[in-house]
Amino acid sequence: MSLSVDIAHPLAGFDLRVAFEAPGGITALFGQSGTGKTTVVNAVSGLLRPRSGRIVVEGETLFDAERRLHLPTHKRRLGYVFQEARLFPHLSVRQNLTYGLRFAPADAPGPSLDEVCDLLGIAPLLDRRPGGLSGGEKQRVAIGRALLSRPRMLLLDEPLAALDTARKQEILPYLETLRDQTDIPMLYVSHSVAEVARLATTVVVLEQGRVARTGPAERVLSDPAMVRQLGLREAGAVVPATVARHHDDGLTELSVSGGRLFLPAMDTAPGSPTRVRILAHDVIVARDAPTGLSALNILPATVLALRGGEGPGVIVQMQCGDDRLLARITRRSATALELAPGQQVYAVVKSVSVARTDVGAG
């Protein structure tokens, strides 16, 4: 296990007791405001010394209350993007960015200043001081500072919250590349299910200082029981897929266990494994194979279960090849279509609705 956290830290009025294990990659911490996400990240960073427990990263014990071991923060070699930017006000943006470099081992690999500036669009800011930067600019510099410090571990506390969609779309693929091409473990706090789905290898859901649910991202995010935490719009399934081929009209064909899916061109080589997220909300259920529809992705499936809540909606869980899909439809439609477990149906997924942000390799 690459990241193993098992800590307890009681505070007045807030009792943190969190244990989880994660196999490298990106571990997403997910949960409502005030459930202890930042506290956990602080414990991993060494800024907080928990009352008891153990923290092990990549086989190295960073903290062990019983052995009175508490590796000081500066020896942990972290890139921590704080929830507030925490830029050094007396240094220029450039000096902020390169601050960590001088303390990093000379041979540690990592991106160059230019690469980071390009990625984050902060080249024009290099000679300014942080005081006059806009909120998003500050946050981007903070991300750059963490990336440039040649960290052995990345801690990202809502790094993209202050950024616009376009900028997010540029940074997310970079984080994916980091995840796939390095073995830097990352702890990623976010309120955005789309971000988590795209990036996370493992998801840890916190609720009032406790772990409510933890496991591989596709499992946790496809769990109908998670609908409440994720919000209705974000419920869905994450399905493993393989890139089959790239078509001339800009579509990429993926094969999943239940058939094939088309989505806008991916730059992944044919044969590569990938993951596709299919939101329950984006799936229409049809009794008969539909024709004359603009939706390209139509997969045969078998209804497994119908779960109704208090509202007018029903979650339909379907078996589709080896995978399970979710569809969120109205109770009225379920009745009209006479849906019942065991029934053969077609899941209609708009190709473009399998959107770019919801696809992650790996």
Place this chain on the structure above:
Amino acid sequence: MSLSVDIAHPLAGFDLRVAFEAPGGITALFGQSGTGKTTVVNAVSGLLRPRSGRIVVEGETLFDAERRLHLPTHKRRLGYVFQEARLFPHLSVRQNLTYGLRFAPADAPGPSLDEVCDLLGIAPLLDRRPGGLSGGEKQRVAIGRALLSRPRMLLLDEPLAALDTARKQEILPYLETLRDQTDIPMLYVSHSVAEVARLATTVVVLEQGRVARTGPAERVLSDPAMVRQLGLREAGAVVPATVARHHDDGLTELSVSGGRLFLPAMDTAPGSPTRVRILAHDVIVARDAPTGLSALNILPATVLALRGGEGPGVIVQMQCGDDRLLARITRRSATALELAPGQQVYAVVKSVSVARTDVGAG
């Protein structure tokens, strides 16, 4: 015009020149990081004195460079939620919340402390100091502080960015109520199209210190030319509708000019006007009236235009009654369905895909 801004403020390396008018309600400032949103809000608040121009709110001139008029900030009676919380560290949460009350006219209307605490879920924090609060807790207290100061105008700079989905779902309806039941003008900065679509009466899109586009929300957000700013996933149409009736199975029926739509129960009285946002991404185009589909909303429409970009997608603009709908489909589907302007088609919209956040009254 309830809010009229026409200012210029050149800075080293950044030249702000912004003019727009908005008819009360919520005016959303939308744009990439560093385009001048916060600068505009600061000018309206009086914290920044622009080099030249005029700012008029509800007929009262707050700033007029020519007349050398610059109403001091504290006389403007604002509720400003800053991008960073800016809580008073020496005061308890309760004292922070009630800080503005003592300066407000005794008869100014506004919510009570209890109401605000309930809305924001901050009652357990009342006796704590801001230092130990989590990021989201701080932001909620800042929102509460602004609401409680009995403001004549609300300035909200990314107020919900740090909050989880569940909490947002609780605060958004409150802001809608404020918008509908009071005539407090609001200037609302957000990167979330869903928030903007739900709340905004007027949208002002900024680009590098200039107004790129401005107008009523439904117009700006339905504009295919806005796809780039909004992001592909967020393109869509905002369509006026009337609540027709509430069904027993938890669905509300709306009538739009092109037919009827079902969506999960709204608590708006039948006959009330409302707005529905239909994302291009959520619309499937069918040649023939489809049957046996879980989607309840099927509207007859006429293809007006097809706009292709570089990617594999096409935006189909359709006339549907008096309204225009957008659908985003693949070029391959467009070819397969032989879509062309003037052709009769059906727009298939999943009822639950007309989601709660995307509906706003007014």
Place this chain on the structure above:
Amino acid sequence: MTGWLGPEEWQAVALSLKVSLWAVALSLPFGIFIAYALARWEFRGKQVLNGLVHLPLILPPVVTGYLLLLTFGRRGALGGWLDETFGLVLAFRWTGAALAAAIMAFPLMVRAIRLAIEAVDPKLEEAAATLGAARLQVFATVTLPLILPGVIAGAVLAFAKAMGEFGATITFVSNIPGQTQTLPSAIYTFLQVPGAETAALRLVVVSVAVAMGALVASELLARRAIRRAAGA
């Protein structure tokens, strides 16, 4: 304890306390105001004002005392006017001793408070303004509480300085038991006489004890204020 110090010595202790407390109490508002002006405003003559405030630090105390004498003495430019207009006599009175102590301590007080003001984030003051607080209200409800540790530090520095002030005081208001014979004057007297070192020592101990008490109290107060300002 009364046996340990003679009545005249007790008088000196009491007088020193009175003089120092008044000196600090009366100069504190001015100190805060001037510190604020120096920290936050730009105006002509700012450097001159800054220099004037520091003058008592630079000048030998005797010179300060002499200048005070020239200004506030009975024959002094202001002294006569104050006497005629307000009936306020400073020469040879404890009030004069308080003035001397206040002026000698003023630079220390102003510096401490000014540093604290410079450390206050103007963004918080802006936030207060958006909530309807006028300038003075912002100062009273935000700035002042935030600089409290600095104000306390300034006041206690000034108090300590006032307790130890000797040169300017004796030059200005001389040494009159019960009026202007402060602790340092009494200590000085003992030190002039061969063999009176132990008598001087007793007074030194009292002086140190008083000032240390003030110091420790101020530390506790300031720590509480800092903890509050840190918001934890």
Place this chain on the structure above:
Amino acid sequence: MTGWLGPEEWQAVALSLKVSLWAVALSLPFGIFIAYALARWEFRGKQVLNGLVHLPLILPPVVTGYLLLLTFGRRGALGGWLDETFGLVLAFRWTGAALAAAIMAFPLMVRAIRLAIEAVDPKLEEAAATLGAARLQVFATVTLPLILPGVIAGAVLAFAKAMGEFGATITFVSNIPGQTQTLPSAIYTFLQVPGAETAALRLVVVSVAVAMGALVASELLARRAIRRAAGA
């Protein structure tokens, strides 16, 4: 200008500058260290240390000078040891004057720096630690630059105080022209002579000019440092 002041007076000016500069330069590292300890660490005897630092402010300068004489005089407990061990003689040398000035100015220096340290947001230091900076490196690259205005304020206060220090100096190292006769001592000497007030005044003017120059320079420096630290 040479005609304006006599050679002995120039000597006093030069000596005062030398003494004050050395006093400030040598005590600054200690001042920063002790200010840091008082601001950031909890340890036994913290209040005692704090008291000791403030002692020279509380004690009449004559007493401080006398204690210095007893400790660092040729016959003093430490004086003899320093002489034998390091060949360092303080008594009746300019080095002693520098020591006296440093000690008298120390509380002012420490207070200013301490206030500045207390105003530094520990979150920035934490951020530096996450980027790999060890404690001392954090101090050198984050804390120190951020407290620079406070350090400058402390140093200039100390310099001004050192330029004006008289009581402890004359008591400790006497008033030997060319050796220990600083500006204030020279002024004092003139004030002992009836009618020599104008001669004293000339020296006062020099003293004020020097200190004001330092003050204005420090203001400009500190303003730049503040502007940097504000990040604009």
Place this chain on the structure above:
Amino acid sequence: PARAADLTVFAAASLKTALDEVADRYSDRTGTRLRLSYAGSSALARQIQQGAPADLFFSANPGWMDVLEADGLLAPASRRDLLSNRLALIAGPGARTDLPRIAPGADLRGALGDGRLSMALVNAVPAGIYGKAALQSLGLWDQVADRLAQSDNVRAALRLVALGETPLGVVYATDAAAEPKVRVIGLFPPDSHPPIRYPVAIIAGADRPQARDFLAFLSGPQAGALFAAHGFTLTATETGPEAGE
């Protein structure tokens, strides 16, 4: 570090005017550089106790000389009471003109009006101590005991009178003579107070020929003339250790 030929003289600050002239004269004549360190007698004496590099000590306070002598810090047979002084009652610019003569029963209090009598510290500084003794022996002390303004040195007391802050003061005759802004009302009878002595001595260990030479010069006629010009009385008699009291 002093050149061998240099001499360091610790002298009471009240001697400055006269002693500077004497020193100049001596330097001109012999080429010996003199370093004169002026401060209060008590401070200087304490410094000598702590090994100050003084060759001679010229005190305004015999008491402190006694202390040094008792500590064995004086070169044997070098101490002499060189100068003497008188006490004067002086009036400043603000004083009345009908001032009483110094005599038992004089109405000092009336002369003060609502002002104060300026003196050096009456329990600590020699001028004050002598002044108190004089007033007591004339029976005038009780009139003024609660109307004093005491300063830390006699020049400061003189300054108060010169500035008109106090109408009257008791200072040395030498000081009164040097300050044109004050009038001398009268001198106290020499027998109304213990004799005012300025003892000088060579410090033990500094008993070099140069020091002896300067001591001799101080006692000689040239120096005497200069001292006299500043109002000092010369006590020609050399006093031995036994006459020190």
